[in-house]
Amino acid sequence: xxxxxxxxxLVALLLATPVxxxxxxxxxxxxxxPDLASLAEAVCGERVTVSSIVPPGSDAEEYQPRPRDLExxxxxxxxxxxxxxxDLWLDRLLGQAQNAALARGAPGYxxxxxxxxxxxxxxxxxxxxxxxxxxxxxxxxxxxxxxIITGNLLEALARLDPPGAHHYERRRIAFLxxxxxKRGDWQRALAPYQGQALIAYHNNWAYLxxxxxxxxxxxxxxxxxxxxxxxxLASLLRTMREKDIAIIVRQPHEPARNTGFLASRxxxxxxxxxxxxxxLPETPDYFxxxxxxVKALAAAFSQRGKS
Amino acid sequence: xxDAIALLALPFIAALCLVGIHAYFGIxxxxxxxxxxxxxxxxxxxxxxxxxxxxGHPALGAAAYAYSFGFTLLAALLxxxxxxxxxxxxxxxxxxVIYVLAAAAALLLIDRAPQxxxxxxxxxxGTILTVGRDDLALIAPLxxxxxxxxxxxxxxxxxxxxxxxxWEFAFYASFGVVxxxxxxLAGVLLVFSxxxxxxxxxxxxxxxLSRQLLIAWISGAAASAxxxxxxxxxxxxxxxxxxxxxxxxxxxxxxxRPFARDGQRGxxxxxxxxxxxxxxxxxxxxxxxxxxxxxxxxxxxxDAAERTLPALRDLYLNSSEQALYRDAAAYAARYQRAAxxxxxxxxxxxxxxKALDDYELARISSFIKSYNEMRRGEEFVMxxxxxxxxxxxxxxxxxxxxxxxxxxxxxxxxxVCSSLRDKRAQTGSQTS
Numbered sequence: 001x002x003x004x005x006x007x008x009x010l011v012a013l014l015l016a017t018p019v020x021x022x023x024x025x026x027x028x029x030x031x032x033x034p035d036l037a038s039l040a041e042a043v044c045g046e047r048v049t050v051s052s053i054v055p056p057g058s059d060a061e062e063y064q065p066r067p068r069d070l071e072x073x074x075x076x077x078x079x080x081x082x083x084x085x086x087d088l089w090l091d092r093l094l095g096q097a098q099n100a101a102l103a104r105g106a107p108g109y110x111x112x113x114x115x116x117x118x119x120x121x122x123x124x125x126x127x128x129x130x131x132x133x134x135x136x137x138x139x140x141x142x143x144x145x146x147x148i149i150t151g152n153l154l155e156a157l158a159r160l161d162p163p164g165a166h167h168y169e170r171r172r173i174a175f176l177x178x179x180x181x182k183r184g185d186w187q188r189a190l191a192p193y194q195g196q197a198l199i200a201y202h203n204n205w206a207y208l209x210x211x212x213x214x215x216x217x218x219x220x221x222x223x224x225x226x227x228x229x230x231x232x233l234a235s236l237l238r239t240m241r242e243k244d245i246a247i248i249v250r251q252p253h254e255p256a257r258n259t260g261f262l263a264s265r266x267x268x269x270x271x272x273x274x275x276x277x278x279x280l281p282e283t284p285d286y287f288x289x290x291x292x293x294v295k296a297l298a299a300a301f302s303q304r305g306k307s
Numbered sequence: 308x309x310d311a312i313a314l315l316a317l318p319f320i321a322a323l324c325l326v327g328i329h330a331y332f333g334i335x336x337x338x339x340x341x342x343x344x345x346x347x348x349x350x351x352x353x354x355x356x357x358x359x360x361x362x363g364h365p366a367l368g369a370a371a372y373a374y375s376f377g378f379t380l381l382a383a384l385l386x387x388x389x390x391x392x393x394x395x396x397x398x399x400x401x402x403x404v405i406y407v408l409a410a411a412a413a414l415l416l417i418d419r420a421p422q423x424x425x426x427x428x429x430x431x432x433g434t435i436l437t438v439g440r441d442d443l444a445l446i447a448p449l450x451x452x453x454x455x456x457x458x459x460x461x462x463x464x465x466x467x468x469x470x471x472x473x474w475e476f477a478f479y480a481s482f483g484v485v486x487x488x489x490x491x492l493a494g495v496l497l498v499f500s501x502x503x504x505x506x507x508x509x510x511x512x513x514x515x516l517s518r519q520l521l522i523a524w525i526s527g528a529a530a531s532a533x534x535x536x537x538x539x540x541x542x543x544x545x546x547x548x549x550x551x552x553x554x555x556x557x558x559x560x561x562x563x564r565p566f567a568r569d570g571q572r573g574x575x576x577x578x579x580x581x582x583x584x585x586x587x588x589x590x591x592x593x594x595x596x597x598x599x600x601x602x603x604x605x606x607x608x609x610d611a612a613e614r615t616l617p618a619l620r621d622l623y624l625n626s627s628e629q630a631l632y633r634d635a636a637a638y639a640a641r642y643q644r645a646a647x648x649x650x651x652x653x654x655x656x657x658x659x660x661k662a663l664d665d666y667e668l669a670r671i672s673s674f675i676k677s678y679n680e681m682r683r684g685e686e687f688v689m690x691x692x693x694x695x696x697x698x699x700x701x702x703x704x705x706x707x708x709x710x711x712x713x714x715x716x717x718x719x720x721x722x723v724c725s726s727l728r729d730k731r732a733q734t735g736s737q738t739s
Binding site for chain 2: 215
């Protein structure tokens with residue numbers, strides 16, 4: 001019995017070797033968030049195995065790394081991060097993984113935020129606004145920034161896998177073509193509502209609002225983790241009355257209570273938007289993400305126009 | 308003010324309901340000596356709701372409540388059996404274990420469904436500020452029903468020694484129902500304060516249950532009103548402000564307690580004055596030492612004094628330092644204004660005025676960043692000027708604080724006076 005099992009093992013091993021060798025030939029890219037992973041998949045195609053550390057639907061800023069993440073980083077050829085103090089936990093993880101190819105400045109280290117024009121930059125003296133002085137990190141929600149992110153990725157891929165450079169470039173151009181077409185659709189869908197005001201639970205939507213020229217007039221939770229004070233809620237209600245704001249935006253994982261409270265007091269509608277790929281079933285990839293958000297916003301604005 | 312009343316009316320009514328039932332349970336909990344039982348029961352209820360969520364039931368639906376209730380009943384059963392668990396390990400230890408186990412188990416479950424994390428959080432971190440009418444319509448009759456049951460069974464439900472486990476179970480089960488609903492409404496921190504602090508004040512001042520309850524209700528209502536008001540006036544998170552108001556109420560009650568005893572009022576007052584003087588004296592002493600031996604370090608007392616009375620700074624800055632300080636302050640304000648204006652302009656350009664392209668945006672951002680860094684630089688100059696001036700006057704300032712400390716120290720004056728008198732008497736006797 002035991003010898004039989006041994007033979008079976010050997011056969012299995014023999015069969016598995018070529019497959020494993022093939023898998024070895026593929027580059028392995030680890031992205032910190034599902035958004036970056038989705039963009040990377042669009043560019044990489046079948047030459048690279050792309051995975052995301054943060055599972056879809058989790059809060060990437062508060063992610064608690066698992067032992068398996070360490071293993072994944074040890075075996076990776078490239079790591080792609082959001083940067084701008086968003087996925088700070090990656091620094092410690094990289095330090096533990098001891099993978100020289102992924103160290104800051106090494107060819108396998110890709111900071112997607114390079115060359116992005118950041119919003120809400122305050123410098124080390126953090127003023128009012130986002131918790132980080134170095135800028136608002138939710139830049140992937142501006143579809144125009146997808147061009148820069150994939151550009152950063154292409155540069156790194158061409159360095160890591162020169163024979164595949166043409167492949168990646170072709171795929172990126174195809175992606176950009178599709179993006180350009182989509183961007184036209186999105187702009188048209190939200191064009192009638194330019195300059196309209198809305199309230200958000202937290203300042204995740206600055207880039208999206210800027211691209212489609214919407215007025216983000218206030219936030220419920222200014223400092224992350226600190227519940228709003230009554231004076232702040234009162235001033236928000238005043239703003240909503242003055243500017244006739246009828247839309248409150250929140251992410252699926254943000255508390256429904258506070259937004260529901262403001263909505264019931266002001267008669268505004270709550271719109272659930274996804275700030276990252278996979279946060280809602282309707283947002284399986286990057287295009288789906290922006291598509292869903294644009295459609296949800298357009299539907300909410302048009303509803304409001306009717307009533 | 309009408310804004311404030313419109314916003315705070317419902318939270319205040321909710322706080323009254325919560326204080327009403329929790330003050331009673333708090334007295335019971337204090338008598339049973341199971342202080343943290345509410346945390347354990349709330350966490351168990353959250354675990355139940357999480358299990359329901361993992362089984363595919365909608366969050367905050369009927370099934371979630373059913374699971375919470377079922378888990379709470381199980382925990383109540385466990386608690387009622389372990390009242391006289393063993394003479395060696397207090398029941399409080401078991402309560403702590405239930406709490407951590409429930410919290411850890413919920414985390415492990417949630418790990419499989421990240422969307423549920425927020426749901427779990429919501430069960431344990433309610434915000435009393437956003438209580439709605441429908442919430443009140445749910446809890447008010449529920450608490451009334453629980454209160455009626457406890458009133459009817461008051462002989463049985465008081466924690467007498469050797470109580471039947473079935474009555475213990477009834478107590479923990481009803482308490483679990485109350486805590487589950489209140490924690491999702493007001494959050495763990497606030498519910499714990501509602502439970503323990505008014506009850507503690509009541510127990511502090513009265514022997515009979517009815518009087519304890521009355522005192523607890525009055526103090527709880529007053530602390531709630533104060534906390535809500537402070538949270539509005541000073542722009543603070545409501546739950547945390549209320550917890551601090553309850554803490555202050557307990558401190559006040561504790562300080563006032565000795566005065567309630569007849570015949571000792573004078574002595575207590577003297578003792579407290581003595582303690583207060585010692586504390587002031589020690590703080591002054593520490594500040595004097597800090598100023599003399601580490602003038603460049605933080606001087607909390609001096610900083611606080613200068614913040615309330617900026618003229619104090621001019622006392623020890625010489626004229627050139629004053630000019631430098633004022634200059635830096637003016638520049639800091641100017642940079643802040645400039646950054647604010649740019650920021651305003653950029654924010655408007657996002658939806659109103661002409662859109663900025665990425666290059667212009669990056670340019671404005673770098674200006675904002677520079678202005679903020681320059682403001683920090685000026686603030687550094689202000690701090691440095693001040694700390695150098697402090698180093699210059701440290702001996703005089705320190706000596707002044709030292710004298711103040713001695714003046715505040717109880718008993719110092721009498722000793723000095725009497726020794727002086729002794730000396731004068733001695734010299735008087737020598738001359739005569």
